[in-house]
Amino acid sequence: MAAGVQQLAKPKTRLGKRLAPYLLIMPGGLWLLVFFLIPIVFMLSVSLQTGNLEGGFAQTWHFHRYIEVFQQYRPQMVRSFAFGTIATAITLLFGYPLAYWIAFHGGRHKTTFLFLLLLPFFVSFVIRTLAWQFILADDGIVFGTLKSWHILPAVISGIAYNFLPFMALPLYVSLERIDRRVVEAASDLYANKKDVFLRVIFPLSIPGVFAGILLTFVPAVGDYVNASILGGTNTTMIGNIIQLEFLQNFHYPVAAALSFILMGILLIGIFIYARVLGASSIEEYV
Amino acid sequence: MSVVLAQETGRGPGLAPAGAKRRWTRLVLPVYSGLVLFYLVLPILVMILYGFNASGPKRVSFRWQGFSLFGYTHLFAKPDLTTALKNSLFIAVVSTVIASILGTLIALALVRYRFRGRGVSDFVLFMNISAPEIVLGASLLSLFVSFGVPRGILTIIIAHVMFNIAYVAVTVRARLAGFDRHLEEAAQDLGAGPWITFAKVTLPLIWAGILAGGLLAFALSIDDFVITNFNAGTTQTFPLWVYGAVKVGIPPQVFVMGTLIFGFGVLIALLNVVAQRRRA
Amino acid sequence: MSDYPDPRVPMDPALLRGLTQRRLSRRDALKYAGVGAGSLGLAAFLSACGVKGQAKASPTPSTFDFTKIYGDGTPAGVLNFANWEAYIDVDSKGNSPSLKEFTKETGIKVNYKTVINDNDPFLAKIIPVLQAGQDTGYDLIVITNGGGIERLIRLGYLTPLDHKYLPNWDANADPKTKNPVYDPGNKYTVTWQSGFTGIGYNSKVIKTPPTSFKDLLNPAYKGKVGMFSNNQDLPCPALASLGIDPNKATPDQWRQAAAPITQAKDAGIIRSFYDQSYINALENGDTVITQAWSGDVFIAAASKDFGGDGFPEMKFVFPQEGPIYWHDNMAIPLHAQHPVDAITYMNFVYQPNIAGMMADFIWYVTPVPAAKDYVLNTLKDPTVANSPLIFPSADDLAHAWQYKAFKNTQEEDDWNSVWQPVYSS
Numbered sequence: 001m002a003a004g005v006q007q008l009a010k011p012k013t014r015l016g017k018r019l020a021p022y023l024l025i026m027p028g029g030l031w032l033l034v035f036f037l038i039p040i041v042f043m044l045s046v047s048l049q050t051g052n053l054e055g056g057f058a059q060t061w062h063f064h065r066y067i068e069v070f071q072q073y074r075p076q077m078v079r080s081f082a083f084g085t086i087a088t089a090i091t092l093l094f095g096y097p098l099a100y101w102i103a104f105h106g107g108r109h110k111t112t113f114l115f116l117l118l119l120p121f122f123v124s125f126v127i128r129t130l131a132w133q134f135i136l137a138d139d140g141i142v143f144g145t146l147k148s149w150h151i152l153p154a155v156i157s158g159i160a161y162n163f164l165p166f167m168a169l170p171l172y173v174s175l176e177r178i179d180r181r182v183v184e185a186a187s188d189l190y191a192n193k194k195d196v197f198l199r200v201i202f203p204l205s206i207p208g209v210f211a212g213i214l215l216t217f218v219p220a221v222g223d224y225v226n227a228s229i230l231g232g233t234n235t236t237m238i239g240n241i242i243q244l245e246f247l248q249n250f251h252y253p254v255a256a257a258l259s260f261i262l263m264g265i266l267l268i269g270i271f272i273y274a275r276v277l278g279a280s281s282i283e284e285y286v
Numbered sequence: 287m288s289v290v291l292a293q294e295t296g297r298g299p300g301l302a303p304a305g306a307k308r309r310w311t312r313l314v315l316p317v318y319s320g321l322v323l324f325y326l327v328l329p330i331l332v333m334i335l336y337g338f339n340a341s342g343p344k345r346v347s348f349r350w351q352g353f354s355l356f357g358y359t360h361l362f363a364k365p366d367l368t369t370a371l372k373n374s375l376f377i378a379v380v381s382t383v384i385a386s387i388l389g390t391l392i393a394l395a396l397v398r399y400r401f402r403g404r405g406v407s408d409f410v411l412f413m414n415i416s417a418p419e420i421v422l423g424a425s426l427l428s429l430f431v432s433f434g435v436p437r438g439i440l441t442i443i444i445a446h447v448m449f450n451i452a453y454v455a456v457t458v459r460a461r462l463a464g465f466d467r468h469l470e471e472a473a474q475d476l477g478a479g480p481w482i483t484f485a486k487v488t489l490p491l492i493w494a495g496i497l498a499g500g501l502l503a504f505a506l507s508i509d510d511f512v513i514t515n516f517n518a519g520t521t522q523t524f525p526l527w528v529y530g531a532v533k534v535g536i537p538p539q540v541f542v543m544g545t546l547i548f549g550f551g552v553l554i555a556l557l558n559v560v561a562q563r564r565r566a
Numbered sequence: 567m568s569d570y571p572d573p574r575v576p577m578d579p580a581l582l583r584g585l586t587q588r589r590l591s592r593r594d595a596l597k598y599a600g601v602g603a604g605s606l607g608l609a610a611f612l613s614a615c616g617v618k619g620q621a622k623a624s625p626t627p628s629t630f631d632f633t634k635i636y637g638d639g640t641p642a643g644v645l646n647f648a649n650w651e652a653y654i655d656v657d658s659k660g661n662s663p664s665l666k667e668f669t670k671e672t673g674i675k676v677n678y679k680t681v682i683n684d685n686d687p688f689l690a691k692i693i694p695v696l697q698a699g700q701d702t703g704y705d706l707i708v709i710t711n712g713g714g715i716e717r718l719i720r721l722g723y724l725t726p727l728d729h730k731y732l733p734n735w736d737a738n739a740d741p742k743t744k745n746p747v748y749d750p751g752n753k754y755t756v757t758w759q760s761g762f763t764g765i766g767y768n769s770k771v772i773k774t775p776p777t778s779f780k781d782l783l784n785p786a787y788k789g790k791v792g793m794f795s796n797n798q799d800l801p802c803p804a805l806a807s808l809g810i811d812p813n814k815a816t817p818d819q820w821r822q823a824a825a826p827i828t829q830a831k832d833a834g835i836i837r838s839f840y841d842q843s844y845i846n847a848l849e850n851g852d853t854v855i856t857q858a859w860s861g862d863v864f865i866a867a868a869s870k871d872f873g874g875d876g877f878p879e880m881k882f883v884f885p886q887e888g889p890i891y892w893h894d895n896m897a898i899p900l901h902a903q904h905p906v907d908a909i910t911y912m913n914f915v916y917q918p919n920i921a922g923m924m925a926d927f928i929w930y931v932t933p934v935p936a937a938k939d940y941v942l943n944t945l946k947d948p949t950v951a952n953s954p955l956i957f958p959s960a961d962d963l964a965h966a967w968q969y970k971a972f973k974n975t976q977e978e979d980d981w982n983s984v985w986q987p988v989y990s991s
Contacts, residue, residue, distance in 0.1 A: 017399075024395035025407060028388030028451050035448040036414055039425030052975040053693075054720055075991070094322045101319040108562045110494075112555045114501060116323065119551045120330045121505035123544040124528040127536070130846060131329030137850035164326060165505065169498040170460045176494050177461055211460035215453060215502070218416045228795075232838040233831045236990050239418060244990055246420050247686035248713070248797065249982055250975075259421040266416040267409070341875055345865065349849055351876055365660045366651075366680055424690065431698045515687050520646070520679060520703040530683030531651040 047256035057252065069257050073241050077261070080238040084221035087159040091167040091216050092209070094160070099171035099208075100201075103178075114172065117165050125162070129229045132158050136230065155235050158226035163219065167212040174208025175201070210277055218266055238262055330548055337541035345531075346538050357538035367527055367539060374524035377439060378507040381446035386500040388447070389454025390492070396455070397462040414452040422449060423516035430517065437519025445517045446507045453506060454499035461495025632728035636906050639731065641674050645907040648688075648704040650894075651680040653759070655927035664923045668914050674907045682707065685714040692899065696723045701901040705908040708758045711748045711893050712798040712969030713978075715755060718897065720974070724754040725898040731909045732756065734916035742963050743893060743933045747813060748971040755895035756912055757933040759924075762955070762966070763799045763890035766848055766858030766866075770879040778885045779807035782855060783830045792847050792856030793827070795839035795989040797982055798969045799857060800827070802890045809887060812970045820984045827988050839989040849877060858882060860889075860955040861930040868929075872949065882955060888965030893933075919944070926950050931958060 047065065051057035070077065102113045120128060136154045178201060186200040187193075224239030238258065246255035336346060340354035396407060426448065430441055469491070473483045511525045518526060528540055654662045665676050682688045689709070692702045709715045718724050729736065735756050743757040765776050771790075776782070782791050794800045802812040804823040815823075830836050837853055845862045847853045863882035868874020896915075898908045915921060916933075922940030925932035926947055935957065942951035950956050958966075972978040 018401075021395040021399035021401040021404075024391045024398075025403075028392045028455070029407065029410075031388060031447060032410055032414065032451060035426060035429070035444055036417075036422070037410065039429045040413070040417065040421065042428065043421055043425045052979075053717070054975050094325070097315060098319045098322045101315045105315065109559050111497065112558050114498060115551065115555050115558075117326065118501050118505045119548055119555075120326055121509050122547045122551060123330060123333060124525050124540075125509050125511070126525070126528045127333055127540065127544055128329045130536070130843065131332040133843065133846055133852075134850055135329065135332060137847075137852050161325070161329075164322075166502060169502055170457050173457060173495045173498045174460045174463070207460045207463035211456045214412070214415065214456060218412075222416070222418045228841060229843055233834075233836055234991055240990065242418050242420055244986065246424065247690050249979070249986075250717075251979075252424075256421065259418045262418060263413060263416045267412055270412050270416075340870060345875065349877075351870065360658070424694075427691070427694055431694050431700065434698075434700070437703075512687075515683070516691055518681075518691075520648075520681060522679065522681060526681070526683060527651070530680055537652070 043256045044260060046252050047260055049253045051253075053250040053252075062253070065253060065257050066261060069254050070261055073238060073258060076236050076238045076241050077265075079236070080221045080262075081265075083156050083159060083237060084217050084223075087156050087163065087220050088167070088213055088217040090156070090160040091164045092212070095164055095167035095171055095212065096209075099168045099175055103172050103175035110172075110176065114169065117168055121165065125225060126229075128162070129158060129225060132161065133229055153235075154230040154232070155226050155237075158230045159220050159223055162223070162226065163216040166215040166219070170211035170215060171205065171208040174205045174211070178204045206277060210274070213273075214270065218270070221266065222262060330544070333541050334545045334548065337538065337545045339538070341538060346536050346541050357542040361539055361542055366522060367524075367543065370522040370524045370527040371543060373439065373521060374508050377442050377446060377523065378504050381443045381450060381507050382500050382504045384443070385447045385450035385503045386454050386496055389451045389499060389503075390458050390496050392451065392455040393458035393462055393495075397459055398467075411452040411455055414449065415456070419449075419510075419512040423513035426513070427516040437517055438521050441517045441519065442514055442521060442523070445513050446503075446510065449510075449513060450503035450506055453502050454496070457499035457502060458492060458495040461492050461498075630726065632726070632730075635725055636728050636731065636909065639906055641672060641907045641910055642904045643674055643907070644904050645674050645676045645706060645911055646704045646904065647676055647678045647706045647908075647911070648681050649678065649708050650682045653680070653708065653894075653928060654678070655924045664915070664920050667920065667923075668911060672907075672910055672914070674910065676911075679704075682709075685710050689714055689717065693721070693723070696721070696900055699901065701903055702899045704899060705902040705904040706911060707897055707899055708894050709897060711746065711895060711971070713972070715895050715897065716748050716971055718899075719749060719754050723900045725900055725902060725905055726753055727756070727898070727909060727912070731906075732913050732916070734913045738916045738918060738921070738934045738936055740933050740935050742891075742966075746893065747968050749895070755897045756916075758894045758896045758915075759928055760891060760893045760931040760933060762860040762884065762931070762958070763794070763803060763892065764858060764860060765855065765883050765885055766845075766863045767855040767881055767883070768848065768851075768879055769881045771854040775881065775883055776855060776885075777883070778887055779803040779857075782857065783826055783835060785833070785835055787855055788833070788835050789837050790852070790854045791830070791836045792844045792853035793836055793839050793989070794844065794857045795841055797985050798892070799859075799890065800839070800989055801981070801985045802967060802969055803857065803885070806887045806890065806967045807885065812890075812967055817980060817984070820981065824984055824988050831988070848880065849875065861928070864929050864953060864955045868949070884954075884962055884965075888967055889962070890969065891963065891966035892969050894930075925956060929956055931956060 045059060046057070048059065048061045048063065049057040050060040050062050050065075098117075102110055106113050132154070136157070182204075183196065183200060186196045190196050190199065221237075222239045222242075224237060224243050227235050227237045227240050242255050242258050242262075245251045245258065336350075337357050338353055338355070339346065339350060340352035340356065341349075346357075392407065392411070395401075396404060423445070426441075426445055427437075429435075430437060435441060470483050470487050473487045474480070478486065509525055511529055514523055515526055515529075524543075528536065531537060531540065655664050657663055662678065665678055669675060688707075692704075692707075695702050709718065729752075735752075739756065743760060745751060746755075746757075749755045765779065765782070767776055769775070772787075782793065801820065801823065804827060805812045805815050805819065808819070808823055810819050810823070827836070838847070840847055840856070844853070844856050844858065845866060848856050848858070849866060860882055863880055864874070866875045866877050866880040867882070868876070869878070870876040896908075896912050898905050902908060915924065918934055918936035919940050921932045921934035922937035922945060925934075925937050926941050926945050929950065938951050938957045941947050941957075954962055970981065972981065
């Protein structure tokens with residue numbers, strides 16, 4: 001918010017201030033540089049190679065591949081974004097009230113609730129998803145009925161389930177931060193709860209909403225587990241295709257190109273979204 | 287804070303209907319939250335229930351066939367499973383601690399300072415989250431192979447920290463955004479050194495964020511299959527084991543293990559509640 | 567199979583090792599020079615990215631010197647064995663009696679790891695390692711035919727087998743598993759277990775037993791039909807149901823066989839294309855008729871006291887056009903540390919009593935027909951011994967088809983381009 005001002009106010013630590021961010025970033029940054037960036041840059045070069053596993057791959061700078069694979073797998077790409085969007089909306093709908101409740105009414109046991117929220121994840125995803133397969137089965141309990149009314153497409157509900165904590169936790173983190181005195185002051189000033197929420201609490205929780213959507217939508221679009229266990233016909237997502245091209249067909253360049261298209265669209269989306277949300281409250285956030 | 291101030295003007299005071307308010311916070315919200323929590327735990331409840339299913343010894347079945355304690359009495363008949371579970375817990379704990387520290391430092395830098403390279407750092411974090419797991423796993427394996435690094439617990443930990451840093455950083459940052467720096471300045475003005483200030487002022491303020499980020503990291507780590515599979519070498523983890531077992535059928539012990547993990551977690555939560563009650 | 571390229575021919579291991587070392591071949595160096603791509607380090611990294619193919623060499627078998635691999639045949643005393651979960655006999659304490667017997671007889675200690683969860687992820691993990699000329703950490707692996715094992719053979723990543731160490735295999739292996747289409751002469755592999763792809767159904771719902779893969783397309787079962795989502799178990803039965811040998815079919819016949827499945831999918835007859843979870847779908851009631859693997863259905867139908875799931879209504883049928891007969895194969899990866907120990911074990915499991923001990927637990931098809939006597943008379947387990955799913959009759963096998971063995975990558979790609987849109991869309 002006021003880093004510049006502080007720098008002026010404390011001239012003797014100016015050098016330290018200038019170095020500080022780099023020192024803070026360095027350990028994690030180096031880790032990501034070596035174990036993420038360098039490998040991913042080489043994957044980028046793989047995406048521009050031609051050939052096959054047996055004959056060998058050669059660097060041909062085949063940029064056209066990006067257009068080819070996008071056209072070939074456009075339906076799956078579009079479907080992934082659609083599923084991701086719906087699932088994210090569901091997690092927001094489910095996660096926000098939950099996070100709000102824990103943050104404002106959780107009392108002393110907030111940490112405990114957070115812990116409970118994540119407990120299902122200590123049991124393997126295979127088991128959770130198989131349990132869902134059973135719950136959603138035709139002969140299964142309640143959800144069989146819901147599904148037959150086409151209320152609950154299995155893949156989307158599976159994704160929403162798996163990513164709910166990734167929405168709820170950042171939401172909680174930003175809601176819990178809100179100064180209660182501000183809320184009280186607002187209650188005194190505004191007539192009703194609704195206004196207090198819409199004009200004070202919600203705007204203040206925007207960083208959490210942003211983080212939550214980021215951590216939910218982005219991995220949800222690339223998800224493949226739910227589609228492969230809970231899916232029916234015509235529910236294949238782009239993550240499944242990448243998996244298939246990489247593991248079964250050994251088309252490394254195709255899989256890499258699809259991954260970068262996916263990442264590219266997501267990154268552009270994130271930045272547009274950040275600008276749209278770029279109100280004063282998250283001005284320093286992005 | 288500026289948002290609040292801007293919006294606080296131009297609105298007259300009034301009285302909220304107290305009854306409606308209470309109904310909302312006392313009834314609707316807890317019930318709704320309860321339902322959401324139930325939704326989260328539902329598959330686990332199914333799993334716990336079917337851990338007692340009298341299904342055959344080879345694999346669990348999701349159709350009720352009567353009550354049995356078979357899975358419990360034969361819990362350690364799968365030595366591989368126990369080892370895999372131990373590995374998973376160790377990897378999750380270590381990688382969570384490392385990723386929480388590194389991620390928090392990055393978040394501090396990004397929120398606190400404007401510096402050259404800030405945009406790039408942001409970009410890298412978002413890219414890390416949006417990269418498909420298979421690309422992360424395969425490219426990291428190539429790195430290890432080309433430098434002759436033997437795959438094992440160490441490489442799994444490296445990989446887990448790699449994909450967890452961004453999650454922690456993003457979560458902690460949600461906490462830090464709009465963070466009031468005057469508190470720290472006040473502490474420093476009162477004579478506290480930077481370390482004391484950090485330990486006594488900053489850390490308590492961002493602790494919830496670190497905790498949430500750490501929990502996410504732990505959940506991601508203990509449940510990761512794709513990236514782990516690439517970089518595990520001959521080491522076995524719980525998800526790798528379970529995924530492999532699906533081919534032939536999941537033995538009932540997996541459900542029992544899951545139940546015990548879950549029960550252990552609930553126990554910790556309860557102890558925590560009791561401890562807090564004592565303190566209060 | 568004379569039309570095969572011939573990478574299977576054993577070659578000098580020193581030469582093999584040389585070929586698989588990470589270094590630029592002249593051809594590649596030219597390419598890189600043309601591109602002008604940065605440093606040698608970058609090129610080396612790229613090649614390690616698992617994106618470099620193997621140059622093929624074809625020395626003649628007669629010049630092959632097995633002593634370079636197996637020395638004088640003295641085991642090292644250690645065997646690192648990578649297998650699938652629940653794919654060996656296990657006693658109530660979780661130990662394998664047959665492995666114990668092996669150690670007792672040979673003194674070789676076995677590090678048995680159930681690390682293979684699926685062919686594809688496992689191959690994706692070991693191929694870059696093999697490409698870098700490094701040891702995978704395993705002396706013995708079990709890989710299915712129909713893609714995985716052929717690929718390893720084509721890439722030259724398996725150690726040739728010296729059959730002088732395999733007298734038991736020679737004497738006891740089912741002739742039907744010998745000299746398979748994917749590994750003529752068993753130069754690199756011997757069968758671990760086999761299985762059938764046929765039809766599983768719920769006899770409570772379906773009263774007239776299905777007789778053909780074509781029954782899966784019956785509109786009467788709309789929304790209750792399961793099929794496999796891989797490029798062998800779906801296409802091969804479809805081709806067989808038209809009376810076409812999957813290994814002889816033409817691309818036009820592939821499309822001809824794929825068309826009705828796509829139609830059935832669009833008409834909503836097929837509920838989903840499943841991986842291993844098809845059996846849960848069948849037990850859950852999501853499907854009532856499904857493509858199925860023999861061992862799975864045997865487990866589903868067997869009574870609980872016997873170790874099954876206790877669903878006697880689950881039935882498996884061999885379609886009249888013949889089931890698909892697939893094989894999981896033992897092989898020694900290149901650069902394995904203990905090849906003698908591995909081949910000693912391969913030979914060990916081909917004794918009828920050992921094969922019987924394993925068959926009585928695994929419930930897939932053992933490659934040792936003589937194990938039947940052992941199971942029937944020594945273990946006194948007629949249910950297993952008399953099951954056609956574990957000890958198939960010559961009649962069952964007569965009509966069986968093999969997974970498609972790809973001649974080269976191009977053919978595999980063409981095949982996939984027809985079938986993948988069917989099961990993955």
